[in-house]
Amino acid sequence: MTGEPRAGVPRARESRDPARAREPRVPTRDVEPRLLRAFVAVSEELHFTRAAARIYVSQQVLSRDVRRLERELGAELFVRTTRQVTLTAEGERLLPYARRVLEAQDDLTAAFARGGGGGAARPLLVDLNSPGLVCGRILERARELAPECELMARFESGLTGAAAEMLAGRLDVSFGRYAGLEPALRARLAQQPVRYEPMAVLLPLGHHLAELEAVPLGALAGESVYAGAGNPRTLEWTDLAHRLFEGRGIEVAPPAPLAVGTDEFGRIMAKNRTPVLVAVGFPAMPEAVLRPLIDPVPLSPVSMVWRKGLVHPGVDALRTAAAELAADEGWLRRPRNGWVPATDALIMMRRD
Structure with a gap:
């Protein structure tokens, strides 16, 4: 008869114990790391669109994975409204466990960076950001080592x-302003300070400051200077520009069409005729001149950055090369008249 237990089979305990019936269901199988990665991304961004972009999936796929995780755990993890996304109490409880699982998975992947059976290490993918910067010299020295x-x-x-x-495991090492990353990203990355790199301005030919050998920062007052605004891949650089320009009457130029490659970037900048904030080692551009900035000398804090737990002889070689070059050439000595944000200076004193 419907609703009656079969002979010899007791009723489910939940029917006699309402308190236990309200407890989250214990998963009956392993939770896929992909679902946890989706959950952590949304937890840290509190925005489904940004979280989807961060882990390179569509928003529909991300939402599907979060819903599946909620079904498997038997718990609601987020409160979603049209205006905001917040973690539930169960989501807050899950977050540290999910992070530990993903960190363990990253450690496992890193442990097998070498080929099976102790063979040669796999190729290490090293992002140099742009040709002509100090990163290229570090790479050359590491290849020798x-x-x-x-x-x-x-x-x-x-x-x-x-x-x-x-x-995401698609790149191993990069260089740049570590302090400009979100804390959630820094928590999963390691860094080694490399250089306080002096900054410069790229000026179109004919600009009234182009005849100067060095440009005082105050001379840029009233100018609109391009610093990557609108490019989601260079947020740390745009943030550094805002900090540098604040209170000096200099504006961060609005977004320009996203250019891929130095040739295309040079074409867009020549067309717009907008000064560009760069590092002193930035490659030459047609129809433009590079001038160092002074009074004060603004410094771009450069670190070598890699995923925590990554074990690879190439990482060791890069770290050694960076330390040798920094010591030999005084890359980590700050000029007396140098400018750098206080938070960056503190981070540049660390070595992971």
């Missing part, structure tokens, strides 16, 4: 973008 390793250059342009690639 570890000739048995295949260290392959990449040009991701922006540490924010490279950080997402590293955490």
Whole structure:
């Protein structure tokens, strides 16, 4: 008869114990790390669209994975409204466990960076950000130190973008302003300070400041200077520009069309005729001149950055090369008249 237990089979205990009936269901199988990665991304962004972009999936796939995780755990993890996303108490409880699982998975992947049976290490993918910067010299020296390793250059342009690639396992090492990353990203990455790199301005030919050998920062008052605004891969650089320009009457220029490659970037900048904030080692551009900034000398804090737990002889070679070059050439000595944000200066004193 419907609703009656079969002979010899007791009723489910939940029917006699309402308190236990309200407890979350214990998963009957392993939870897929992909679902936990989706959950952590939404937990840290509190925004489904941003979280989807961060882990390179569509918003529909991300929402589906979160719903599946909620079904498997028998618990609601987020409160969703049209205006905001917040964690429930169960979501808050799950978050530290999910992070530990994902960290263990990253450690497992890193432990097998070498080929099976102790063979040669796999190629290490190293983002140099842009040709001509100090990162290229570090890579060259690391190749000399570890000739048995295949260290392959990449040009991701922006540490924010490279950080997402590293955490997704599509890139191993990058360089840039570590302090400009979100704390949730820094928590999963390691860094080694490399250089306080002096900053410069790229000026179109004919600009009234182009005749100067060095441009005082105050001379840019009233100017609109391009610093990557609108590029989601270079958020750390745009943030540094805002900090530098604040109170000096300098504006961060509005977004320009996103250019891929130095040739295309040079074409867009020549067309817009907008000064560009760059590092002193930035490659030459047609129809433009590079001038160092002074009074004060603004410094771009550069770190070598990699995924925590990554074990690879190429990482060791890069770290050694960076330390040697920094010591030999005084890259970590701050000029007396140098400017750098206080938070960056503190982070540049650390070595993971």
